[in-house]
Amino acid sequence: MRAAVVTFPGSNCDRDLAVAFEAAGFEVARVWHKDTTLPDGLDVIGLPGGFSFGDYLRCGAIAANAPICREVKAFAERGGHVLGICNGFQILLETGLLPGALMRNASLHFVCKPVPLRVETASSPFTAGYGAGTEITIPVAHHDGNYQADSETLARLAGEGQVAFRYLDNPNGSAGDIAGVLSENRRVLGMMPHPERAIDPLHGGIDGRPLFTGLTEALVSA
């Protein structure tokens, strides 16, 4: 199993994400935003959290136009798996790989705490390690996590089972309490909570671990 983790100027969860992939059995290649090619034989690409390009213009907007993101987009369009966490989710929305937008938190406050979530679907490589309806606790740390989309998009996401996670106690004003969204082919996941910060008991919880181990199992059996 091969994973790549992309680092942008201002990424700060890239190493944590690499460690989480490695703990689940992946060999991890680190990729720089100016790279114009991806390593061969990748099974999944991770876009990490942080503040790429200082959140200038809009969170994720500059990163989404970085040279490597053209390759990430092409990889996803060929059916590759992509996981975007926090700033990585913002980047996926800016590339158009996922629908909707993330706005400033309704409270205007930076929110940094463990939050309870419900796994809405087990029918994706990223959520197969959880049962649908499982309640888990994963940390969030963001200022712009308020997920919004037009009503048709929200209805489609709910109807097609593309909502991966919902907040049980909405920390940011997201429409429909949405914390994570899947692409139509269910191989691209964007989420605001940080599963890579919940893979070791020393983190205070291991509820993030099944996302990575479940992904490994799904890819092995695919």
Next chain:
Amino acid sequence: MKATVTVMLKTGVLDPQGEAVKSALGALGFAGVDAVRQGKVIELDLEETDAAAAEAAVTEMCDKLLANTVIESYRIEIA
């Protein structure tokens, strides 16, 4: 030519920052402020000398980068 791009949240999209500014204005004693919307202004100096070509180029810039048309609208002035 100079282009001025004004990017605003679309009508109907809740603007938490505008709401906070409105509330702060009320706290300062400014009465009668019914609504506040906050956006951004981007100024560009362009080599282009033809206004129509400049507007076409800036429109493409807005669609590709300067605005997120999922939630934002933009207005372009060329001078």
